[in-house]
Amino acid sequence: MNEQLAFTIEVFANGLMAGVLYALVALGFVLIYKASGIFNYAQGVMALFAAMTLVGIQNGQVPFAHLINAIFGTEVHHFGWHVHSFIAILFTVVVMIGLAWAVQKFVFKHLVGQEPIILFMATIGLAYFLEGVADLMWGSELKALNVCAADGVCLPQGMNVWLEGTTYEALGYGFFIDNLDIVASIVAAILVIGLVMFAQYTKQGRAMRAVADDHQAALSVGVSLNFIWVLVWSLAGFVALVAGIMWGAKSGVQFSLSLIALKALPVLMLGGFTSIPGAIVGGLIIGVGEKLFEFLIGAPFLGGATENWFAYMLALLFLVFRPQGLFGEKIIERV
Amino acid sequence: MFYREAGDFSTTYAEDQQTFPIKFDRYRYYVVLFIAIVVVPFVINDYWANSLLLPFLIYAIAAIGLNILVGYCGQVSLGTGGFMAVGAYACYKFMTGIDIWWGGELLFRLPEFNIFFSVIMGGVMTAIVGVLFGLPSLRIKGFYLAVATLAAQFFLVWLFNRVAWFYNYSASGQINAPERDILGVLITGPSTEPWATYLFCLFFTIVCAVIARNMTRGASGRKWMAIRDMDIAAEIIGVNPLRAKLTAFAVSSFFVGISGALFFSVYLGAVEVGEAFGIQKSFLVLFMIIIGGLGSIFGSFAGAAFLVLLPVALKVVGVDWLGWPTDIVAHLNLVIVGGLIVIFLIAEPHGIAQLWRVAKEKLRLWPFPH
Numbered sequence: 001m002n003e004q005l006a007f008t009i010e011v012f013a014n015g016l017m018a019g020v021l022y023a024l025v026a027l028g029f030v031l032i033y034k035a036s037g038i039f040n041y042a043q044g045v046m047a048l049f050a051a052m053t054l055v056g057i058q059n060g061q062v063p064f065a066h067l068i069n070a071i072f073g074t075e076v077h078h079f080g081w082h083v084h085s086f087i088a089i090l091f092t093v094v095v096m097i098g099l100a101w102a103v104q105k106f107v108f109k110h111l112v113g114q115e116p117i118i119l120f121m122a123t124i125g126l127a128y129f130l131e132g133v134a135d136l137m138w139g140s141e142l143k144a145l146n147v148c149a150a151d152g153v154c155l156p157q158g159m160n161v162w163l164e165g166t167t168y169e170a171l172g173y174g175f176f177i178d179n180l181d182i183v184a185s186i187v188a189a190i191l192v193i194g195l196v197m198f199a200q201y202t203k204q205g206r207a208m209r210a211v212a213d214d215h216q217a218a219l220s221v222g223v224s225l226n227f228i229w230v231l232v233w234s235l236a237g238f239v240a241l242v243a244g245i246m247w248g249a250k251s252g253v254q255f256s257l258s259l260i261a262l263k264a265l266p267v268l269m270l271g272g273f274t275s276i277p278g279a280i281v282g283g284l285i286i287g288v289g290e291k292l293f294e295f296l297i298g299a300p301f302l303g304g305a306t307e308n309w310f311a312y313m314l315a316l317l318f319l320v321f322r323p324q325g326l327f328g329e330k331i332i333e334r335v
Numbered sequence: 336m337f338y339r340e341a342g343d344f345s346t347t348y349a350e351d352q353q354t355f356p357i358k359f360d361r362y363r364y365y366v367v368l369f370i371a372i373v374v375v376p377f378v379i380n381d382y383w384a385n386s387l388l389l390p391f392l393i394y395a396i397a398a399i400g401l402n403i404l405v406g407y408c409g410q411v412s413l414g415t416g417g418f419m420a421v422g423a424y425a426c427y428k429f430m431t432g433i434d435i436w437w438g439g440e441l442l443f444r445l446p447e448f449n450i451f452f453s454v455i456m457g458g459v460m461t462a463i464v465g466v467l468f469g470l471p472s473l474r475i476k477g478f479y480l481a482v483a484t485l486a487a488q489f490f491l492v493w494l495f496n497r498v499a500w501f502y503n504y505s506a507s508g509q510i511n512a513p514e515r516d517i518l519g520v521l522i523t524g525p526s527t528e529p530w531a532t533y534l535f536c537l538f539f540t541i542v543c544a545v546i547a548r549n550m551t552r553g554a555s556g557r558k559w560m561a562i563r564d565m566d567i568a569a570e571i572i573g574v575n576p577l578r579a580k581l582t583a584f585a586v587s588s589f590f591v592g593i594s595g596a597l598f599f600s601v602y603l604g605a606v607e608v609g610e611a612f613g614i615q616k617s618f619l620v621l622f623m624i625i626i627g628g629l630g631s632i633f634g635s636f637a638g639a640a641f642l643v644l645l646p647v648a649l650k651v652v653g654v655d656w657l658g659w660p661t662d663i664v665a666h667l668n669l670v671i672v673g674g675l676i677v678i679f680l681i682a683e684p685h686g687i688a689q690l691w692r693v694a695k696e697k698l699r700l701w702p703f704p705h
Contacts, residue, residue, distance in 0.1 A: 039478050066660070066662075066663055067663060070657075070659040070660060070663055071659075107677055107681070110681045111680065111681060114680075116477055116478060117409075117411050117477055117478055117481070118680055118684065120411075120478045120481065121411075121621070121625055121676065121680060122676070122677055122680045122681075124618060124621070124676065125622075125625075125672075125673045125674070125675075125676025125677040125680065126673065126677060127673065128618075128669050128670075128672055128673030128676065129669070129670055129673025129674050129676075129677065130673070131669055131673070132666045132667065132668070132669030132670030132671075132673060133670055135662075135666040135669070136663065136666045136667070136670065140662065140666070262485070262614070265482045265485065266482070266486075268482075269479060269482055269483070302497070303497040303498075304497075305493060305496075305497070306493070308489045308492075308493050309486065309489035309490040309493050312482075312483075312485055312486035312489055312490065313486050313490060315482075315483070315486070316471060316483045316486040319471065319474065319475050319479060319483060320471055320474050320475075323474050323475045323479065
């Protein structure tokens with residue numbers, strides 16, 4: 001097999017895997033946007049917050065240790081125990097639900113009926129707030145995230161030797177694909193199926209869709225808007241936790257994790273803000289597109305690092321021709 | 336009582352329409368200008384100039400620019416950092432003489448511009464770039480547009496990082512402001528006097544504020560506000576959305592570019608584009624106008640002052656008085672700024688400017704409110 005072609009296919013496959021991770025973040029956006037019309041810029045920071053909380057609980061860190069030490073002059077850092085990953089994840093989910101409740105009660109309850117752009121700016125403020133709180137709570141240094149089901153059974157790292165061996169024998173060229181990316185793709189698939197099932201077959205899911213369709217009509221048939229919004233923010237928090245675990249295991253838990261929100265934005269613009277399939281397809285297109293562009297055009301001709309802006313330019317060009325994105329609802333404006 | 340209107344009669348239309356119709360208000364404004372122009376340069380020192388006054392003046396220009404776009408025309412932009420970078424790099428190129436190369440040969444070279452005109456050219460170039468990136472606003476609006484302007488932010492920063500022509504092929508990839516003077520007084524470079532840089536920035540700030548104030552209450556400002564309030568209705572009463580939106584982008588970018596040029600040449604002196612003009616800068620300026628007040632020139636000043644003062648004040652209180660580590664204070668700063676954004680959006684969407692307006696109204700009637 002042609003070396004160049006095989007390499008292109010490998011870049012393509014890696015792009016698909018990266019796209020899955022983008023889609024994972026974008027899913028959280030879509031959930032909140034569909035149910036409340038809020039474009040949640042804080043989704044990336046929520047992923048960071050969730051990952052930091054998970055690591056903090058796992059390692060038995062004392063929350064706000066630095067602040068307490070600074071104010072009271074004490075020297076507390078750790079409780080001295082280690083929590084099993086599974087229990088830590090449960091606790092983190094509880095924290096994320098608490099966060100969802102607080103966000104709904106203290107922020108968005110007071111902003112009902114405001115223009116979307118005001119809500120968007122409020123989520124930018126929320127992102128800053130949450131980032132500050134997360135850093136105060138758990139410290140801002142780089143932390144390693146290890147999620148293990150039992151001793152030795154952890155999230156896999158490194159390249160997949162089996163895949164490389166098999167493809168080398170079959171095609172004469174070893175594919176390099178990260179184990180973690182494969183796991184992330186499987187988890188993302190399960191998550192999407194789970195979310196769709198939840199929306200289709202449960203009472204709460206139906207209520208959620210009703211709210212998404214029309215707030216007032218949903219209210220008039222007895223759906224509690226407050227409850228649904230807390231539910232949706234909790235779900236988004238859960239998705240953020242999953243994304244945080246995957247990204248955190250890949251590159252460590254640190255501030256740059258919150259920037260994945262910026263990677264998810266063009267994915268959404270491309271796929272349309274209101275569509276779960278759109279988030280996935282958009283994520284795959286962006287993931288593959290930016291890897292291929294970097295490989296074929298960016299690195300040889302433009303000096304590299306085009307991944308920062310390619311997704312945005314692609315989305316921008318696309319929007320000029322189809323403002324609602326690939327799968328978005330077309331909003332018809334009449335005078 | 337504090338705002339006497341007694342005996343303050345307007346007898347012409349011009350008097351009725353001036354910016355400060357109350358005489359007392361007007362004189363206070365003159366006093367502020369007098370202090371800023373005549374008194375401050377004599378008492379200013381390096382610390383005050385570099386940590387408070389210069390950033391305040393420069394951010395105020397950027398906030399006015401963004402406020403025209405977001406507050407008056409309703410087009411949210413997150414590309415401010417990128418546009419400031421355009422201003423900075425254009426200013427740098429004009430300062431050092433623009434050179435055009437083709438096939439390894441120097442085709443021609445512009446003479447070096449005076450720093451004053453370099454800054455203005457920085458604004459002009461940014462206006463052109465701003466219009467280019469404003470073009471999608473005709474098709475998309477709301478936060479689709481906000482996200483689209485992020486394209487400008489990332490693309491421009493990447494461009495200035497990668498294309499060596501912009502930083503004159505320097506080894507570090509940074510741009511450094513060479514020493515430039517006006518009538519023999521150094522404005523840029525390492526050995527400037529604080530009063531000179533201060534007056535230079537103050538001049539631009541005052542001119543920009545006066546221009547912006549008069550544009551926003553004139554015909555173009557009304558068109559922008561019509562577009563902001565309801566674009567379809569505006570179109571029906573005869574506002575051309577294309578012209579209105581693109582002029583808003585052009586004027587806004589012009590101011591933002593001037594602020595970027597000053598930020599680089601006068602304030603920092605040496606700039607690495609990703610650090611100085613990253614996305615954080617876009618958000619910072621956006622926060623200034625949210626806290627200060629959308630759609631208000633005074634609000635731009637108030638917001639800039641607030642967000643420049645806040646970290647300094649926190650540092651004085653937290654680090655110097657209480658002896659906390661600096662990183663905790665930095666995180667507290669994030670919490671406070673984020674919290675304030677949310678609180679202002681909920682409680683007072685028109686920001687500090689509105690608080691000031693209410694206070695003025697109360698003071699006008701005090702002590703007999705009825």
